[in-house]
Amino acid sequence: xxxxxxxxxxxxxxxxxxxxxxxxxxxxxxxxxxxxxxxxxxxxxxxxxxxxxxxxxxxxxxxxxxxxxxxxxxxxxxxxxxxxxxxxxxxxxxxxxxxxxxxxxxxxxxxxxx
Amino acid sequence: xxxxxxxxxxxxxxxxxxxxxxxxxxxxxxxxxxxxxxxxxxxxxxxxxxxxxxxxxxxxxxxxxxxxxxxxxxxxxxxxxxxxxxxxxxxxxxxxxxxxxxxxxxxxxxx
Numbered sequence: 001x002x003x004x005x006x007x008x009x010x011x012x013x014x015x016x017x018x019x020x021x022x023x024x025x026x027x028x029x030x031x032x033x034x035x036x037x038x039x040x041x042x043x044x045x046x047x048x049x050x051x052x053x054x055x056x057x058x059x060x061x062x063x064x065x066x067x068x069x070x071x072x073x074x075x076x077x078x079x080x081x082x083x084x085x086x087x088x089x090x091x092x093x094x095x096x097x098x099x100x101x102x103x104x105x106x107x108x109x110x111x112x113x114x
Numbered sequence: 115x116x117x118x119x120x121x122x123x124x125x126x127x128x129x130x131x132x133x134x135x136x137x138x139x140x141x142x143x144x145x146x147x148x149x150x151x152x153x154x155x156x157x158x159x160x161x162x163x164x165x166x167x168x169x170x171x172x173x174x175x176x177x178x179x180x181x182x183x184x185x186x187x188x189x190x191x192x193x194x195x196x197x198x199x200x201x202x203x204x205x206x207x208x209x210x211x212x213x214x215x216x217x218x219x220x221x222x223x224x225x
Binding site for chain 2: 041101
């Protein structure tokens with residue numbers, strides 16, 4: 001009964017391919033996120049959705065397209081993969097705007113573009 | 115969100131208290147101090163947060179100075195499993211929980 005689950009855990013693909021990472025949360029949260037952790041270990045937010053609506057988009061190339069079919073799912077599709085996209089991608093979820101809550105993160109998807 | 119400054123690394127002996135400092139001198143009155151940790155490339159894990167009063171939970175204690183310009187996370191009896199990168203984050207509670215991660219402190223617990 002994992003709270004935030006991502007699939008796949010590892011993804012190795014060639015440059016130019018299109019790939020998707022899936023994320024699901026069973027915490028009843030209404031807000032979900034994608035973060036990217038690069039080789040230097042810096043964690044940066046990419047997107048956030050609240051009730052299926054995009055609310056944060058942090059200067060991410062438009063090759064990255066998040067999709068939220070419902071509140072419990074936030075998928076990340078990446079077109080025309082580049083070497084620089086290699087990173088660990090973390091999905092997270094939380095409640096919207098409540099004080100005494102925190103963000104829960106998935107275990108990460110390690111994407112390697114060769 | 116205000117910027118935070120943390121030492122890049124610290125060591126602590128197993129069983130001792132680990133005290134991790136964080137400076138946030140530009141913190142605003144409505145900004146909270148949050149702590150997360152990341153154990154060996156796993157997803158970040160929430161530890162604790164506070165506004166101005168000291169806070170304690172089953173994982174740690176958070177001590178915030180009276181002027182709120184700095185804080186200390188205390189792990190009272192550190193174990194080897196507490197070896198991780200610890201992030202101090204300052205943010206306003208509104209809407210989405212956009213977390214701005216700095217470099218954090220790499221805490222190593224030694225046997």
